[in-house]
Amino acid sequence: GAGVSQTPSNKVTEKGKYVELRCDPISGHTALYWYRQSLGQGPEFLIYFQGTGAADDSGLPNDRFFAVRPEGSVSTLKIQRTERGDSAVYLCASSRQGGKEQYFGPGTRLTVT
Amino acid sequence: GQQLNQSPQSMFIQEGEDVSMNCTSSSIFNTWLWYKQDPGEGPVLLIALYKAGELTSNGRLTAQFGITRKDSFLNISASIPSDVGIYFCAGPSGGTSYGKLTFGQGTILTVHP
Numbered sequence: 001g002a003g004v005s006q007t008p009s010n011k012v013t014e015k016g017k018y019v020e021l022r023c024d025p026i027s028g029h030t031a032l033y034w035y036r037q038s039l040g041q042g043p044e045f046l047i048y049f050q051g052t053g054a055a056d057d058s059g060l061p062n063d064r065f066f067a068v069r070p071e072g073s074v075s076t077l078k079i080q081r082t083e084r085g086d087s088a089v090y091l092c093a094s095s096r097q098g099g100k101e102q103y104f105g106p107g108t109r110l111t112v113t
Numbered sequence: 114g115q116q117l118n119q120s121p122q123s124m125f126i127q128e129g130e131d132v133s134m135n136c137t138s139s140s141i142f143n144t145w146l147w148y149k150q151d152p153g154e155g156p157v158l159l160i161a162l163y164k165a166g167e168l169t170s171n172g173r174l175t176a177q178f179g180i181t182r183k184d185s186f187l188n189i190s191a192s193i194p195s196d197v198g199i200y201f202c203a204g205p206s207g208g209t210s211y212g213k214l215t216f217g218q219g220t221i222l223t224v225h226p
Contacts, residue, residue, distance in 0.1 A: 004155070031211065031212065033212065033213075033214075035214075041219075042201050042203070042216030042217055042218055045206070045213050045215070048212070055211070056211070056213055091155050093212075095212055098211075100144045100146070100161065100163075100205060100211075100212050101146065101158055101212075102146075102158070103158060104148075104155035104158075106154055107154075
């Protein structure tokens with residue numbers, strides 16, 4: 001594909017449920033990032049993958065959040081026991097290896113009721 | 114952690130006017146990135162700066178990497194209605210060699226026809 005794609009575009013879930021958010025990076029980009037954006041704020045870093053491994057997960061807020069990238073391409077962000085405070089737009093970005101220029105997907109808007 | 118402060122927080126201008134906004138940090142950045150975000154979309158990379166003092170243009174946009182390496186500036190000349198959106202500055206945080214980006218809080222630009 002031409003750009004980063006994310007699915008679903010919107011997700012509404014009940015408090016306590018489990019959700020999965022998917023990111024498909026630009027073909028050939030080895031680096032993948034997840035960010036979270038709250039209303040009126042800039043994106044905040046969650047986790048960085050180089051290839052299949054999570055090289056930096058220091059931004060994950062707690063152990064309810066987990067992300068995988070098993071084949072070094074598509075990534076899934078998983079949130080267990082969702083809370084209302086998890087409501088935000090979850091953005092995925094990718095870049096070439098060693099590149100600082102990140103290209104973002106359209107985001108998944110998560111609403112926890 | 115590192116913080117980026119953007120100024121102004123919002124701007125209301127007439128079509129055809131020039132726009133200036135800036136981004137400052139208490140610590141040194143080695144890369145500055147400027148993004149634009151439209152409602153419901155992910156941030157789109159406008160300009161990347163890699164060297165202190167560097168001045169880079171992209172159409173009507175010009176950005177500069179401050180010589181102190183603690184600030185950056187974005188100018189838009191002859192604004193048009195499609196320039197409306199939120200402009201974010203960003204840079205790799207904590208001196209990381211990869212793109213763990215810290216974002217400013219954004220400058221909201223409104224252009225009146």
